[in-house]
Amino acid sequence: MNRRTQRAGRLTNALVDGEALPAGRVPAGRVPDDEDLAAFRIAIALRAGRPAADLPSEEFVTRLRQELAADVDIARRPPAISRRTVLAGAVAAAAGVAGAMADRALFQHPGAERAVPRALDPVQGQWVAVASEADLADGTAHRFETAGLVGFLAPAGSGLTAVSGVCTHQGCLLRGIDTTRRLECPCHMSMFAYDGTLVGSRLHPSPPALPRLQVRRRDDGTIEVLVPPPV
């Protein structure tokens, strides 16, 4: 069998043996040509035609249901690790595919980024008022800008968190998504929790957690953040 047959077969065989495609992006030299692609499409159509194969398992449905229920409730439970990590790992385990977790291209795993983000500690930092308690009344993040940085304030338990509002990947400004209580990067869709932890990303390697900022609340309800001097 020649090499091209082998390469084309690799995609199809993964499929027909019930495996997902080989994880990660297929290298440019191995992208199927038109004929291989047509054969691969046939393989998908045939595989999808296996009687009663297209129903999800009870286990999957239940597990995803629980994860989504937790996700909707995230104000009360900031994730220590990303839910996609948990779910992808569970799916891989259930399928008996050893070691698949690290390679799932759809769901990145923050790995070391699970560590608590360090707080920004500028040498000539200044405490600057950026918001009042009222701005945080609805439980969602409040974006602020000073002459030295942009960031997001959010309630956290009985306290507050403040994080940089710049994506640690390439410097795009993050936007707050109130409904899911996430900070999202419009450039590559990386998602951070309000405390700066990376929640999900398709990037290789994963962007680091957002730098945390020191924050304090004054008696009169003003919230101040320790920021660098103006640029």
Place this chain on the structure above:
Amino acid sequence: MTDDPTGPEEPGSSTGEDKQRLHIVGDEGYGNWDEIYLDNVVRVYRLLFSKVGNRHDAEDLTTEVFLAALGPMRVSASRGEVRAYLAATCRTVLATYWRHRLGLQVTSIDPDLAASYLADPPAESDAPARAQRLLEGLPDRHRRILELRFLEACSIKEAAREMGISVANAKVLQHRALRMAAAAHGAKS
């Protein structure tokens, strides 16, 4: 995509009446996210499965769809709106999946197909019938290897044994059979 064997066989082939039936949906909505999920997870999964052909990716993409859709979707939306939104999300999620993996669209979701999978009641999968049609007209041995491998879930060893050939021969036969089926399908479109 006319050469996509997982797509509708004639794009836009629904009759006017069918189209109308597909688009009349109840005005009532859902009470909460959980209801949205329970009512639609199987529909979404089946649609995605028909496009990727394996359980792992169908599960991953289903997860992706619900994670993506939960945020922007209003619980107060009507059932029809929710399903339309989920269908659109399925399309995007699938397109992104192929783009990231292969840099090209292997299969795609036609809006009418998505609507039929998400409808009330959802369309019966025509994938088994379609698979049979793809196999018709193939020489016996070529059809047999594809049946054993794809429809009967045999390993390459089992299929080879069943057919009384070597594993190497079985691999080549499978490869050729797929090509043949692809050429025959392409010739019809």
